[in-house]
Amino acid sequence: MTLYLIGIGLANEKDITVRGLEIVKKCDIVYLEYYTSLLQCSFHDLAKFYDKEIILADRKTTEQGDEKIIAEAQNKDVAFLVIGDPFSATTHVQLLKLAKEKNVKVEIIHNASVLTAIGETGLELYKFGKTTSVPFLEDHPTLETPYNVIKENGDLHTLCLLDLKPRQDKFMTVKEALEILENIEERKKENVIHDKLLVIGCARLGSADSMIKVGTIKEIKQVDFGSAPH
Missing domain, CATH: 3.30.950.10 (Tetrapyrrole methylase, C-terminal domain)
Structure with a gap:
């Protein structure tokens, strides 16, 4: 199973890459990190376009709950969506490091960032x-x-x-x-x-x-x- 760190671009639900969208649609769990940037479309529009239930991840979820996300990715495909590019914020580098420490497979899908x-x-x-x-x-x-x-x-x-x-x-x-x-x-x-x-x-x-x-x-x-x- 895999943890996917996916950049979704800067503006709206259509800024995600084709590859990124394909991966989101096949994942078992989808998180959206929304505290390091602001989405320029509604959360409803995003979920509808992706045709997936999306869990909003705040700062506490990602900085204190990394273990939970990593544990889920050990037996499920988990998408972690980031506005812009996955590594525009240092928080997500920590998530990557933890996944590697736990021998969880990680794939990165980059996108435009500020x-x-x-x-x-x-x-x-x-x-x-x-x-x-x-x-x-x-x-x-x-x-x-x-x-x-x-x-x-x-x-x-x-x-x-x-x-x-x-x-x-x-x-x-x-x-x-x-x-x-x-x-x-x-x-x-x-x-x-x-x-x-x-x-x-x-x-x-x-x-x-x-x-x-x-x-x-x-x-x-x-x-x-x-x-x-x-």
């Missing part, structure tokens, strides 16, 4: 430095990591992934992320985040209504990027 879709901005992918995340400040009041990463990247581009809390229907906006970085600048005063800094705000990359805007922080904070994900 790490490649960001090329839609016109920036060259090999000129990006380290990627960072911007979490909600109330959870990390002394946050400095994204600020430090931007500083360390120097002249390289920095991809900032914005926080989300799907169960609370809470998704960080571009404006909120920029204000968090400004807040850190006020504390550190190293002139990493400043008025002349050029930024690119993106929303719904990979979808038909994707939005990309470039400007100074002040200019981008005034843009309404619409619905998540940003």
Whole structure:
């Protein structure tokens, strides 16, 4: 039996690859991880298109319940669906490692992720430095990591992934992320985040209504990027 880690793309239920869809349809158990990204179609549409019952897997399921998923894959075919690509988030690398430790067969089906879709901005992918995340400040009041990463990247581009809390229907906006970085600048005063800094705000990359805007922080904070994900 096999554990399949399947990327389902960025936009809607039809972004899954043909091979990925074929595997989903034959699996005994199908999980959907939905806390590291936001699906741009309804859960109902996804289940209907795949013609499968889908179990929603939150952070607790995957980070504390990996053993259960691996145990199921020892005698059943299990699909673990990930928005984007399976390895855009480090959480899923841990699942892969655990499966190998338990001698569970694993197959990977890759797909587009924000790490490649960001090329839609016109920036060259090999000129990006380290990627960072911007979490909600109330959870990390002394946050400095994204600020430090931007500083360390120097002249390289920095991809900032914005926080989300799907169960609370809470998704960080571009404006909120920029204000968090400004807040850190006020504390550190190293002139990493400043008025002349050029930024690119993106929303719904990979979808038909994707939005990309470039400007100074002040200019981008005034843009309404619409619905998540940003």
